[in-house]
């Protein structure tokens with residue numbers, strides 16, 4: 001079993017990297033790919049990786065913002081669907097995405113009804129974690145206007161900068177996959193002092209290590 005673990009930055013999966021150390025698992029081989037922040041880097045790195053070293057399972061792990069203030073920081077979720085939050089056109093006061101202006105069709109592969117859905121088919125021993133809807137953007141949302149636009153249009157629970165690119169690449173290549181996100185902040189008017197990045201990294205890596213240890 002070849003498992004690829006990918007993250008935007010080394011920082012986010014450093015505890016996993018240290019845990020793996022020189023460990024050898026009998027039943028699997030784990031590769032790490034640091035793909036960089038954002039969709040462009042992620043798509044390029046994954047595309048290259050899948051050509052040269054196609055995994056049996058791909059896992060994307062990272063921190064993220066959440067829209068619901070009742071969620072606790074450090075909550076870890078599995079993303080079961082992704083949408084692109086800022087690929088489109090401005091039309092005076094309104095924003096239209098590529099489906100709205102019919103450049104893309106709602107069910108064009110690998111989209112289903114405008115979404116990049118993970119059915120988790122063929123994922124072995126899927127972690128029993130809450131599932132959530134993701135939206136992926138190029139600019140971390142930091143205003144009430146943008147937050148409301150995304151909520152009204154996509155009804156997301158979690159925001160990241162890489163999720164949709166990962167879903168797209170895995171769906172296109174038919175590689176079983178799952179995306180783990182740990183909440184580091186609320187999507188709100190930007191106040192970096194409220195972000196809980198160390199906590200989110202800790203809980204993210206606990207979930208990752210728990211999953212990987214099943215193969216020991």
Ligand SMILES: O=C(O)c1cccc(C(=O)CC[C@H]2O[C@@H](n3cnc4c(=O)[nH]cnc43)[C@H](O)[C@@H]2O)c1
Nearest residue numbers: 008037062063064065140141159160161162185187
């Ligand atoms: O502004 C800063 O000083 C700063 C310092 C460290 C990290 C950041 C980020 O914006 C992290 C982006 C990174 O983490 C994911 N992430 C985390 N929270 C969010 C969010 O609310 N919206 C979108 N992405 C988020 C993202 O996937 C990136 O990989 C800033």
